Amino acid sequence: MAKTIIVNAVPEETRMAFLEDGEPAEVAIERTTSGHIVGSIYKGKIQNVLPGMQAVFVDIGRERNAFLYVGDLGGGKRRGKGKGEAFTAGRELIVQVAKEAIGSKGPRLTTHLTLPGRYVVLMPTVDFIGVSRRIGTAEERRRLKELAAKVRPKGMGLVVRTVAEGRGEDDLRKDCEYLINLWQSLTARSKMVKAPTLLYRDVDLLIRIVRDYLSADVDKIVIDNREAHARVVELLQAVSPEMLPRLELYAGNEDIFARYRLEGELDKLSMRRVDLKSGGYIVIDRTEALTVIDVNSGKFVGKTKLADTVFAVNMEATAEIARQIRLRDIGGIIVVDFIDMEREQHKQAVLAALNEHLRKDRTRTNVLGLTGLGLVEMTRKKVRQDIATVLNGRCPYCDGRGFVRSPETVAAAVRRQIRKLGKTQPVAQGRVVVQVHPRVSEALQQPGELERLAKEIARPVAVEAVGDMGLEAYTVLTDKN
Numbered sequence: 001m002a003k004t005i006i007v008n009a010v011p012e013e014t015r016m017a018f019l020e021d022g023e024p025a026e027v028a029i030e031r032t033t034s035g036h037i038v039g040s041i042y043k044g045k046i047q048n049v050l051p052g053m054q055a056v057f058v059d060i061g062r063e064r065n066a067f068l069y070v071g072d073l074g075g076g077k078r079r080g081k082g083k084g085e086a087f088t089a090g091r092e093l094i095v096q097v098a099k100e101a102i103g104s105k106g107p108r109l110t111t112h113l114t115l116p117g118r119y120v121v122l123m124p125t126v127d128f129i130g131v132s133r134r135i136g137t138a139e140e141r142r143r144l145k146e147l148a149a150k151v152r153p154k155g156m157g158l159v160v161r162t163v164a165e166g167r168g169e170d171d172l173r174k175d176c177e178y179l180i181n182l183w184q185s186l187t188a189r190s191k192m193v194k195a196p197t198l199l200y201r202d203v204d205l206l207i208r209i210v211r212d213y214l215s216a217d218v219d220k221i222v223i224d225n226r227e228a229h230a231r232v233v234e235l236l237q238a239v240s241p242e243m244l245p246r247l248e249l250y251a252g253n254e255d256i257f258a259r260y261r262l263e264g265e266l267d268k269l270s271m272r273r274v275d276l277k278s279g280g281y282i283v284i285d286r287t288e289a290l291t292v293i294d295v296n297s298g299k300f301v302g303k304t305k306l307a308d309t310v311f312a313v314n315m316e317a318t319a320e321i322a323r324q325i326r327l328r329d330i331g332g333i334i335v336v337d338f339i340d341m342e343r344e345q346h347k348q349a350v351l352a353a354l355n356e357h358l359r360k361d362r363t364r365t366n367v368l369g370l371t372g373l374g375l376v377e378m379t380r381k382k383v384r385q386d387i388a389t390v391l392n393g394r395c396p397y398c399d400g401r402g403f404v405r406s407p408e409t410v411a412a413a414v415r416r417q418i419r420k421l422g423k424t425q426p427v428a429q430g431r432v433v434v435q436v437h438p439r440v441s442e443a444l445q446q447p448g449e450l451e452r453l454a455k456e457i458a459r460p461v462a463v464e465a466v467g468d469m470g471l472e473a474y475t476v477l478t479d480k481n
Contacts, residue, residue, distance in 0.1 A: 001021055003018070004022075004219055006257070006260050007222065008256050009223065013031040014029070014030050016213075024265050026327060030204065030205035031390075037062075037201075037202075042197065042198055043193060043194075044061075044066065044092070044095050045059045045195040059195070061197065066095070072112065098383065100384040102382070115183060117161075117178060120148065120158050120176055122156065125157075127156065129159075131144050132160060135162055135165050145160070147160075150173075151172050151173040207235065221246060222250050266391065276320055282294065286388070290333035290335060293321055296313075307346070318354040326363075328388055329363075329387050330380060332382045336354075341374070351369065354367060397470055411444045418457060419456065422458070423457075434461070437469045439471065440474065444463050
């Protein structure tokens with residue numbers, strides 16, 4: 001499978017697309033104004049204690065206080081029952097952002113700190129050795145675990161990353177030494193500053209691309225900005241010089257995302273419906289608590305039995321569902337409603353196919369299986385806003401409902417307002433003038449409608465269509481002339 005990384009870097013934002021066989025599999029966007037705070041480490045101060053939720057709000061110096069659960073508080077004891085008080089208002093502590101602010105919720109914190117490098121992740125607050133499960137063979141995982149045991153500091157934890165496959169002890173040791181120095185530097189700073197203070201900011205998207213995405217199976221990385229290209233060259237010379245020949249500076253006049261046909265793909269990320277090649281389609285609906293994906297046969301009618309037709313659509317949908325979850329960076333609870341299948345072997349085959357496609361995902365996903373209603377439940381780690389939220393804002397007309405009131409409904413509301421006005425103001429006040437959207441104007445001006453209203457309130461009624469007015473907006477005025 002050919003893998004390519006495309007990077008579009010301009011002063012206001014950096015965009016990255018990870019392509020598999022020419023098709024986008026993952027997209028990341030980081031804007032200068034909003035920034036990236038997941039992984040950043042702060043010296044914070046506890047502001048509010050919530051004993052009933054075993055959690056606290058922590059001031060880390062941002063607009064909203066961050067949230068810390070007792071389960072994410074390392075090295076402390078639970079409050080109550082004579083076990084000490086880890087949660088005390090005014091207490092200062094070092095915390096790391098585990099999840100960005102999403103919706104009305106502030107960032108989520110942890111005190112189980114991690115410092116990621118190119119080949120290893122240092123965990124200075126726990127005593128642990130781990131190896132990425134994505135590394136191919138048990139023998140290689142065992143070899144890397146032995147190397148990690150040699151290079152890790154006593155009492156600290158170390159996790160070997162997937163990109164370390166095939167690497168030697170020196171590579172892991174250099175990475176580990178850099179991270180230890182970083183940890184010592186930020187802990188020393190924490191003793192000299194008052195909370196709330198930022199101690200360590202995770203690297204920007206350009207550097208994270210090299211750290212997290214640029215593995216041995218990536219064929220090339222194409223960057224359209226000379227300064228950004230130079231930064232990556234400098235980084236690769238230090239950590240992975242063998243990857244330098246795969247780095248390319250884009251010199252075309254056409255926008256790089258347009259050149260690789262990615263702009264249209266980004267537009268599709270906001271659409272509910274995704275068509276399948278067979279004629280079937282999936283529909284993706286997001287709520288605050290979960291995401292629901294519905295599979296439909298659409299125009300696909302099959303060639304043999306109904307059971308085989310349904311199975312074929314569901315199998316095709318598994319690949320697209322896994323791709324859309326990665327591409328849109330959908331996290332949290334996900335429920336998939338496949339077309340009903342009667343045969344148990346078909347159900348198990350669809351589950352197996354979904355799991356297989358999800359193996360490509362670098363974010364942890366857990367498929368829980370089929371419910372009694374035939375729904376597939378799954379969870380996916382959520383640490384930041386999904387791509388749809390980054391690209392889109394709340395609709396000013398529907399306020400996020402996904403629909404607006406019909407012209408007939410707005411017209412009925414206008415009539416009620418006119419009748420209310422007729423009862424509260426004397427006739428001498430003059431005629432009533434209504435300003436509405438053109439479609440609402442049509443609904444109000446059905447034959448005999450205005451005459452009937454005018455007779456009912458004993459005052460003339462006029463309607464003005466305003467083209468730039470919202471469909472749900474209207475104004476009822478009194479014209480004394």
